[in-house]
Amino acid sequence: MSDPYEPQPEHKFTFGLWTVGSTGRDQFGLPVRESLSPVQLVHLLAEVGAYGVNFHDNDLVPFNASKAERDQIVSDFKKALAATGLVVPMATTNLFNHSIFKDGAFTANDHKVRKFALQKTMQAIDLGVELGAKVFVFWGGREGVESDATKDPALGLKRYRDALNFLSDYVIDQCYDLKFALESKPNEPRGDIFLPTTGAMLGFIETLDHSDMVGVNPEFAHEVMAGLNFLHAVAQAWEMGKLFHIDLNDQNVGRFDQDWRFGSYNIKQSFFLVKFLEDVGYTGSRHFDAHAYRTEDYEGVKDFARGCMRTYLILKEKAARFNADQEIQELLKAINADDGSMSDFDGEYSPEKVSKLKSHQFDIQTLSQRGLMYERLDQLTIDLLLGVR
Template sequence: MATPGEFFAGTPKIPYRPTAGPGEVMCFKHYNAEEVLMGKKMEDWLRFSVCYWHSFCATGADPFGFPTLHRPWNEGTPMDAAKRRLQAAFEFFTKLGVKYYTFHDRDMAPEGSTLEESNRNLDEVTDLALQLQSQTGVRVLWVTCNLFAHQRYMNGAATNPDCHVLAYAGAQVKKGLDIAKKLGAENFVFWGGREGFHSILNTDVASELKHMASFFRMAVDYKERIGLKCQFLIEPKPKEPCKHQYDYDAMSVIGFLKHYGLDRHFKLNIEPNHTTLAGHSYEHDIVMASAFGMLGSVDSNTGSPDLGWDTDQFPMDVKNTTLVMKSIVEQGGVQPGGLNFDAKVRRESTDPEDLFIAHIGAMDAFARGLRNAVHIIEEGLLAGMVKERYSSFSHGIGQKVEDGSATLEEMEAFVRQNGEPKVTSGKQEKYESIFNHYV
């Protein structure tokens, strides 16, 4: 077992140095945790979290190449490596200065040959996690269960055509919820990696969706029975690994939840890289989820649209982070969710310090986005322009449309009295130019 401080011995706690030069990358130039913006500390607006699987389990392997990231914490037996990873992770969390982390059950501890062995492994390693949380004050933002990697889930978990597989997934989620309570997780995420289909010819869509809703109801019931106080989240994704996944985008998930009466139990965990895979703009699903009061958390990453797959890169584009933070600030924050860096260093970035550099750069990008968003909201220019654009709905026939009391007969009478509407400019370029002023 490694001793504390062994893995990143040459790295001190990352400082805030706003005057640092462009080549100084091991310090925050914009993220100042204690800075107060609109009555709330920067760290409370942002609630950064490190994702365990990409940062400490990933090897750099891809479909075309072998592992490139040979981490000292992954050495030893599977259980020894699991405990070494935890120690390395908590050293990293404290030196980076984040308060949260996220994990899958199978990231935390290796799967055994039986469910009972898997559960014992998870109990043993999470005992150490609980100890390290107590020592450092770092907490779990969310837990999730890996219901997609094992071959038993190749045809899905909650939507599998074999109920035996669905039952196994249910048993795994039951244990995941127990672990979430044990570690004080603030959220629990469901990502249906295999919940979809490759061919409609062998798929009963109606049955699969009904079974998935039943699966979620079981989870809700068990959460209430054990007194688990956390927010349930669903993470949309349109494809990969399935050709079509049922949780295609924010609106698909919201529609599913409302159809099956589950919307009061769930919110959404939005990953922008998934959003762009669905053909939407970076901020689209965050804006849509927030508009319906369903934005619960953000998996803060980005992709390369020219590649067309889920590359899970660290977010560095300040325009994107500004748009995300504008939605978050407008809804008053994202707690108990946060900004989880579901991102991985490139397989060519092999130095341990690259983990720090990637997180620091992304945290600074979001800090800049937060400041920009606050300026936009406090000055109110864009909001005022939008309000004026929709001002016809604040009185008369427009007010009746707004409150849902208008009739088609009234629409006809209004047009007969007022004639053809005057076409007004959308001023898109003006809005974009003003937005660029803040960025």
């Protein structure tokens, strides 16, 4: 019998070049793995069963590459994609690594840096589109401050908006089939990053000239770093039609940006996330923006990548079991039972409804004292997740 947790193309599991390509370098330590070329990384991803590969412009083409070097790299990369069948659903720009972006890119105080960021992003958009990307992610890792003495946050947002409006017009002008997905993070590497949460991003998007082509790319670890419930951020984005992409990983709250293997820490939260994505029929990439522990060699990196996908598929199966579990479903039915007596107050607003509702006598005592059985429901969920159900 074949492994039911074997990744298949229809699962749309993707990884960034920077994820499996992480050399384990951190704030305190040198690389622990030699760096692999983009072509080698494509073959590694194909070996573990991924569907697609994403990249920042400079993951593929070095910052100082000449036009001839760029064309050679892109040609080699295309051959690797063709040989393995991997696709490129998403691309992004690195606007955080080079020292020119030390004060931000679109929001830098230096006007020349802001315009350079636009130039670099247009080139990255061209590169992404050339390789087939349909989603372009913006993660403004340096868009923020260490001190509010240095930058007016309202001006920062205005600059951010101007940049995204300009780039939206560029995409429209080029007739590219490309949407933008904005990714938030509360801090790290900046002391404070503008638009720190998915909710903040969703509010900001409504102020853009072409808000229809802009959605979000929520990341598990980033929302957890802000102390928030990731599923709720994803649900809000979905409900607004703005869930264009998603970054899956794991994170312990209150720590540095850990980017752990998906499902390795917050199992219950990961379960309800997978259940949500599967229940609503999200059809986008399941992108793992994570990296292997620093203890690993490249065999360990493969274990990491396989683990992300395997855990997703295990949780997907658990979600199907949750939905089919008679006891759980009967409990949910009882919890949401409705005798229909309130339906007169539903629907359109009318003065008649108002006067009826205002004079309706509610049985406050019974409503207040009703037990909701949430303890039982949650324990059934835990039993299911722990494999005794």
